Amino acid sequence: MKNSLTKEQFDILKNKGTESAFSGKLLYNKEEGIYKCVGCDNKLFTSDEKYDSGSGWPSFSDIYSDKSIKTKLDISFGMIRTEVICYNCGGHLGHVFNDGPSNTGKRYCINSAILKFKKK
Numbered sequence: 477m478k479n480s481l482t483k484e485q486f487d488i489l490k491n492k493g494t495e496s497a498f499s500g501k502l503l504y505n506k507e508e509g510i511y512k513c514v515g516c517d518n519k520l521f522t523s524d525e526k527y528d529s530g531s532g533w534p535s536f537s538d539i540y541s542d543k544s545i546k547t548k549l550d551i552s553f554g555m556i557r558t559e560v561i562c563y564n565c566g567g568h569l570g571h572v573f574n575d576g577p578s579n580t581g582k583r584y585c586i587n588s589a590i591l592k593f594k595k596k
């Protein structure tokens with residue numbers, strides 16, 4: 477993982493931190509392009525699957541490829557959730573829920589701080 481990460485990025489990727497809701501600078505980004513992992517440049521999501529879930533975190537209905545992420549059961553904070561980690565570097569990205577509006581039924585709820593946006 478890169479040494480150039482900010483404290484917040486490091487805290488999310490390595491310590492499973494969560495940025496404050498509505499704080500992320502990519503939350504309302506509507507430009508076309510690809511969202512990558514800030515830790516390793518792995519391609520995670522595209523703008524085509526991004527939507528506004530109202531949750532306060534960037535939300536996606538699908539992943540870029542089957543090499544984008546892995547999921548893991550997360551029972552911290554007294555909740556049963558599915559953690560989303562980067563397929564390549566294993567960094568924590570966010571969680572995935574089964575209440576998405578599209579035909580995938582998925583809502584990938586991802587921390588903006590660990591996303592790197594590459595404009596098309």
Ligand SMILES: [Zn+2]
Nearest residue numbers: 513516562565
């Ligand atoms: Zn990564």
